Amino acid sequence: MTAGQDFQPMFENLQRWNFVVKVYCAIVAVARCGGLMGVRLQDVAELAGVSMKTVSNVVRDYEHVSPTTRERVQKAIAELGYRPNMMGRRLATGRTGLLALAFSNVTVPYFAELSRAVSAAAGALGYRVLLEETDGTLAGERAVIASSEAGMVDGILFQPSMMSSVEISRHRGDLPIVILGEGAAPLPVDRVMIDNVLAARAVTEHLLALGRRRIGFAGHEAGQLSATSIQRMMGYQQALEEHGIRPEPRLLFPSAEISPSGAVQGVGAMLDAGVKVDGLVCRDDLAAIGALRALQERGVRVPDDVAVTGWDNIELSRVTFPNLTTIAPDLDGLARRAVEMLVERIGGYTGDGRHELVDYELLVRESAPSAAN
Amino acid sequence: MTAGQDFQPMFENLQRWNFVVKVYCAIVAVARCGGLMGVRLQDVAELAGVSMKTVSNVVRDYEHVSPTTRERVQKAIAELGYRPNMMGRRLATGRTGLLALAFSNVTVPYFAELSRAVSAAAGALGYRVLLEETDGTLAGERAVIASSEAGMVDGILFQPSMMSSVEISRHRGDLPIVILGEGAAPLPVDRVMIDNVLAARAVTEHLLALGRRRIGFAGHEAGQLSATSIQRMMGYQQALEEHGIRPEPRLLFPSAEISPSGAVQGVGAMLDAGVKVDGLVCRDDLAAIGALRALQERGVRVPDDVAVTGWDNIELSRVTFPNLTTIAPDLDGLARRAVEMLVERIGGYTGDGRHELVDYELLVRESAPSAAN
């Protein structure tokens, strides 16, 4: 008997012993909690008496596996309670099946609703979504980009608020990225948004059609304006000018902080300062909700005295009293298109940056009813 | 010259060539976008002229590396723009650094705020959070548990709404889990919540102290009650009974759908049916916001005619008009404790299930002001 012949059986025994232990553990585990720890592809292969490749084929629903083999493997899988380990799979394939969705803060209802739309769209294409909050800070945005580059995700949907397009374009070349919204976006990078200028014009024109002439704009940043605020204010201004009304700086109601409370204070302060308006275009629904409170606290009636509009069509905009006339972006369309483009990039598409617009709708509700009312 | 001697230089040349290509790519990449594709530990090791082990030590801040070596390695890392690949690391260590946070729906403000608190608490312990939405369905909850078991996360924070505690306890034994909230929780599993019965009593007693006697409960499920609704209704009932008031089934205002609009309809329908109340304990802030609208639509004044209370202290509860008296759970404390316990479990702790309570506070605001007002 040579050393080789001696070693082989010993090795087999080792394997078998390992297997026996695993099965024992399985029984204990099943008895304990119905599951099983650390079952590997190999364990299944051994129990089924086939190779790992075959098990892998069965697991991934590869076609060319004989029915009998497949059945045997599936029996082994069930018996052992095997579940594929994503980490191993991802390391081998280089894909994680995860998309990062980065924006400032999930507690902003628009982003929460966006994330649902994105999750749904991603799910339809076999991806899951890792939410990343940037807190709207440059540091936060850099951290998110950096960590996304660590291979945990296959691509990133990014709604920037601080980062410049130059810096965005400096990201690592192998991380596919799609920009959401009207923030900075380098030309070579894909982006999806709605036409903010046009929508802001539409909403302002709606107030003009109601006969309002002293129309304010509320809820934008008190300091450096965001791209979002700029575009919406541009549309507001255009609509006024087209109707021969000169935009007045006094009719701008900035918020010290972009939040509903910020709008309560910002709008409140201007009203207390004696500024008179009969219409208010708010930067977003949250600002509009704050404006509603600021007006109502002071006994101003909405829409009779002041008609108010929001933006985003968040769920609560239907429930305020009065509920909000608002711009309703096609969130599902936006999410679907963004995910599609990202998945194309992940798939290797290297064409030029595509900058696409999606639809929106002006939803007329109580806070600024239609002229017919 | 032997074959061996011949092969060695060739191999070295191959390595060097590979290296030259990488550096070239690096230059191109840096020129193009400041980053670099696919730099591996090995590439850094080669450039620095050390072994992978040493680079790994430097990357992970291992102490025992000589300063000169460390510096050389760091230079190579910077030069190549190396970033460790999480997948590889995780496969090797068996840890992903990811915690799943599973609940029905991020668009529910309470959950959005919870997720921020959890992200913060997890970040402090070196973990990141993967948000998982179950849509409040049994199928959704099962899918989340199943996918969490696929090795993508190290543990899961789960706020169940449908799954029974028996089924929860059947999950795979190697997936640490902590239950959030008052839903089903098997005894052996850790859980963190606030005392819903006590808090509901506190909020009801607040209304009683205001002299309200016809106090309703609003916003619970029209059909099968959730654990949350049950506990809050129990506290409501206890407070009434302690004050010698018999709870009246007519004063229950269920919602066909747990949403603000659902509450608008539910409360509205009861009011239209002629039910009279002077106080309304709402299951949550969203229901309270809906109730507010239902009341205001009908000209009922809040709090003068009907005092209203919410639950959760969501951001918008400060901005409604009137703003909401509400139960403010210590979200940060809850998140911190839940993450701590989960991380302990991940670390191998196997003690009995711990069921812990965290603080809450009754926030008195306009919708049900203090008696002194």
Add this chain to the structure above:
DNA sequence: GTGAAAGCGCTAACAA
């Protein structure tokens, strides 16, 4: 203090 090599669990050429 540093290096060599054996995995982690899976996939995918290439063989058979």
Add this chain to the structure above:
DNA sequence: TTGTTAGCGCTTTCAC
């Protein structure tokens, strides 16, 4: 149709 084997990028004994 199925098996063999060489990685994926990293960590980690165990030597040196």
